[in-house]
Amino acid sequence: MASERLSAFRSLLVGIGASLIGATAIIFSVVMLAVQLNFARIPFGLFRRLSSDVPLLASFAATFIFGVVIGLCALLPDETWIAPAVIVSSWCMLAALALFFIAYKRALDLISPAKQMQIVLHKADRSMRRWEKRADRFAPFLENRPTPGVNRDIARASFFQLHPEWESDVREASSHMLAFARRYAEQGEYDVSAIALNGLVRINGRYISTRGDTFFASNPFFTNPLTTEALISDTLEKLRRLAMSAQGRSDEEQFIQVMSTLASLCGTYTHIDYGRKFNVELRHSQLAASYLTGVVEGAPRTFGPDVLMEGVRLLGQCALVLVQARRALGVITIAKSISTVALLGLVKPGHEPITSTAVQQLANLAFSMLRSEERDINFPSKEVSSSIRTIAHAVLLTADKPLASQHSAHLKPYYALTDYGTFGDGLRKLINAVIERPAVDDDAKRILDHLSAWSDGIHEGEKQLLLAAVNKQSFLALDLINWICHITKVLVVASTAPAASDHDRTELIRNAKRLIYVLDWLPDEKEVVAFVENFQFIEQLFEVTLEMHGKGEDEIAEAARYVLFRWSLKAGKYQTGWGSLARALTALCVLAVWKEGSGWVTWLKNEFTIRLPGRSIDEEIRKRAADDLREIAKNPSNDRYGLGSVGYHMSRVDRGRFAECMNAVADLLDPEAA
Template sequence: MTAALIAASILMTPALQSNLEPHFLLAPERLSAFRSLLVGVGASLIGATAIIFSVVMLAVQLNFARIPFGLFRRLSSDVPLLASFAATFILGVAIGVCALLPDETWIAPAVVLSGWCMLAALALFFIAYMRALDLISPAKQMKIVLSKADRSMRRWEKRADRFAPLLENNPTPGINRDIARTSFFRLHPQWESEVREASSHVLAFARRYAEQGEYDVSAIALNGLVGINSRYISTRGDTFFASNPFFTNPLSAEAFISDTLEKLRRLAMSAQGRSDEEQFIQVMNTLAKLCATYAHIDYGREFGVELRHSQLAASYLTGVVEGAPRTFGPDVLMEGVRLLGQCALLLVQARRALGAITIAKSISTISLLGLAKPGHEPVTVTAVQQLATLAFETLRSEEYDISHPSKEVRSSIRTVAHAVLLTADTPFASLHSAHLKPYYALTDYGTFADKLTKLINAVIERPATDDDAKRIIGHLSDWSDGIYEAEKQLLLAAVKKQSFLALDLINWICHITEVLVDASTAPAASDHSRTELKRNATWLISVLDWLPDEKETVAFVENFRFIEQLFDIALRMHVREEDEIAEAARDILLRWSLKAGKHPTGWGSLERASVALCVLAAWKEGSGWVTWLKGEFTTRLAGTLIDKEIRKRAADELREIAQSPSDDRRALGSVSYHMTRVDHGRFAEGMNAVADLLDPEAA
């Protein structure tokens, strides 16, 4: 557009000259007046340039008063801004020079040139104004800082590409590192100077604007810091080296990264000293982002994975979050716990699950604060949510062995659970269950059990050659190994406390038992994994056999329809011909019938459990369970002291049910439904046999 106007001006100059020249020839004094006009316009433009330049630069520098000195000099000497004023000054001089035209034949060129100079001067004034607005914009200032750092790294990157081939490159066997590029950077340590300067500048921006309450600007600054670190890693390329546990490797030290993390820690302490909650959260988010950024560093290991700097960033974040309770409330802690969970997941997904152990312990420690301080309860729920997610993601990890990390995560959850049981519970909306819902609840979407069920259902559909399915089944076997011991202790503690968490635990144990059995049937399961899963399932369901037989405990547990739960798991396993687990559940049900039946709790435990056992015994013809029931019940009954009245009442009830099993018996729950589906002869035989053992006189 501008070029077209200039071309049109040049073409129109002869016509303009032919029209203007006669006017100046008729009155020669007009030429002197025109010269005076050009001199005045040029002088005025020069004066205006000086005034505007002074005002603009003063305003810009006043806005730079509190930024770092190095950045102050950089922005105060902005080349585009200074160039625009210099060009405006030159245009004023050019208009004054036009006043030196020798005669009337130069009128048209002088008019055209001076006109273009004035238009250009106005345009430059506008450009300078807009540039000044950009310079005092914090976002623009940071963009300038980041652009300068990026240009510096690009220059050094190109130099390394040019000069690295000239250096000797002797690669170490088994370590794929760019030795020549490493040597170049070590020979020129000053290459990081502008990157460090940019890092300091953006942190100064973050602190300054946070102190003024402009958190949007401080967030932009901290995001810029993450961008600098990302660009730094890209520039370094294959020059990072893994650490060695036996001797110090000087090439593994990264001063820039350590300096960045330390400055962020000090910024967090500064925000905490000011009780600046918003900036404190921003610093935590930045540390979490740096943890993810450093995960892209390649340390050149062919075997094993090292995320040293990601773990370092996570440790800094852990320290910051653990120090937050001294100043901030639950919202900051909840955000910190969520970010710690993200870092732990990052390590697990990057096949470095061992690094997540420390984070899991820290999360469990922070969760205890939610139990100790009123109003901090959501912190505990958030912590359990993160631990539950971490436990699940550990099962999906691509690592070969996750047995130790998974056990440590379970230990962290167990620590929280036992601490929860030390607090008071409510009978209807159980606080204990609410705290531990993300891990132990079965009815909610997104809990550990819900996600595990979906995962195993997907694994079962995979072919036998699927490596992912094999790995997940192996991880599940490792995770479930020894799980019964922790769950037994927790269940006994919950029952002793008479916490409604016991209901969740009983349901969870039955459900996980079934999940383990399902996983053992997957086509991708090896013989070893199949054996381990079934063994772990048997031991886990056997936890329910450890319930005490005190009257208060029996009455409390019977509130949860414990007999029906044992019956359901035993029946499902019996139908699927998983005899080992089915027999274990059946045996527990028999022993519970006598432990609970000897107490007059009002639940009719003896007769209800006996009916359930008879349904199981009669379910399959030729199973031999009726014979087992008669013999085992006789043996167990002989060693149990049950009141004669209780035995007689139970026997009468069993005989009545055997005679008319189709009657409505809602007290039996799901047992009543299945009672009508078994062979009546086998069922009546078992019922009458048990009744005769309970009440021999009536027999």
């Protein structure tokens, strides 16, 4: 009986071992077939790497061995070996089941695109770490001759030059990532393609870290072969081709992903150290930005406004990156590209939001340059302002709507003052923060210097734009008038900051004065006068003059007063229904008597005496205005003239001096009644 039980036990072990070997073969075949079918979608080089995965093959080999071990346990010589055979067989079966599960999980990982890309990234990172350690070990044995004025690791650069094959794994990983991105995008799996392109950015970042201080700045006088970076150029070129491929099949999602990748690389390349503290060129960041510029400018041939708006936002993002990295000169080309794309929104129906988005990006860029840590932003700042005005002039060539002005809507991010986040709103907050800084604050000094450079000559461009808006009778003229008055006050406030140097104070006051004088260029025509009077132009000039007069900024106050006086003679000779002559002279009289002893009353009488005869104001208009002035002087609380803010401040001045000034001006208008 014992021999029979031993024989049955041996048969059982043989059956289990044979079954395990057979199951191993079947499962191995099925799993490898499934894995290799999924591998058909990946690059050939990666197919060979993953289809011969060592952990997966080792698990099946171990399972096969466990089956053989169970079969060998059937060779036990007598009953005393049954217990050890049972223990060994049990452990082998449990281990085989565990290995089946591990192989299954490993197979799932291998066919997962995310895991595949993780394996690729891990291999590239491991390769770069290995070469980094080799460079650290062997670079000290190479001759390291320091170059005056250039802080570069020459020995490390020499090591990499002597071993060009060190980039092979990095290049292979980059190619695999781009292949993943294209293949899965063609299948509509954009989440996978996004992971691949993000991996490409990570590879470039790790490559820059590995290279360290071995990047060299270009020299305009001679060619340096060490400035060439084949890997970066190859990456950008392949991304351009991927964008063209996406455009060829009208794949909006992948096209946007490629643009986002180029923008990310632009930021990544700013971490490259070229060995210069000043005049950093950021050559590769600008190269990535130029590639993005070309991709965005080519997008209108295929894609709609959504893609272009995203492209414009990414261009603005690249420009901000360059400004923050102290390379403001690099934004000039980007700003021009943004303005070029913005014009498309004006000529192509349904693309209007592109223009507003472009102006928003340029407004953000203009504001960012005022806070830049770079010392000289004069030229790029003027170019950005010029790009905004180019868009504005193009906007004025389109039709406008009186109630919902499209012109104002397009240019709101830069010229509007009532909305949060506009250029004017940000500038006001910035200057309010600057004037609270102490005189020794370097950041405040730099911002004031940038503001002085930005405002220098701005009056000329705004004058041309205002005249174009007025002639077009666009409601953008209202925004421009408000903006000019607002910026004038901001410049004056900035000039009072403790950190402002004497030169900055002089420049800011001069620029503010030139800017407020822009309003004096409004044409002396009835249509223009009637149109501008709709915007409470007299009240706006009055408020600027009063505020500057109250703060003791006499130079700006007198300039604004002069513009208001000139406007009273321009608008006063026309019957527009606004009573412009009486309203303007009332405002001037309030200003004249605001401060006792200011001498403004005498100035007003003298100027009016000199200028009035040269103006062909109709006798009836003069008499009516004189009667209105006398009536207002007699009963200043009567608001039937709709004086607005002028009427409010009229109640705060000395009534006797005010009435005397008003009657004197009325007598000059109508000597007979006097």
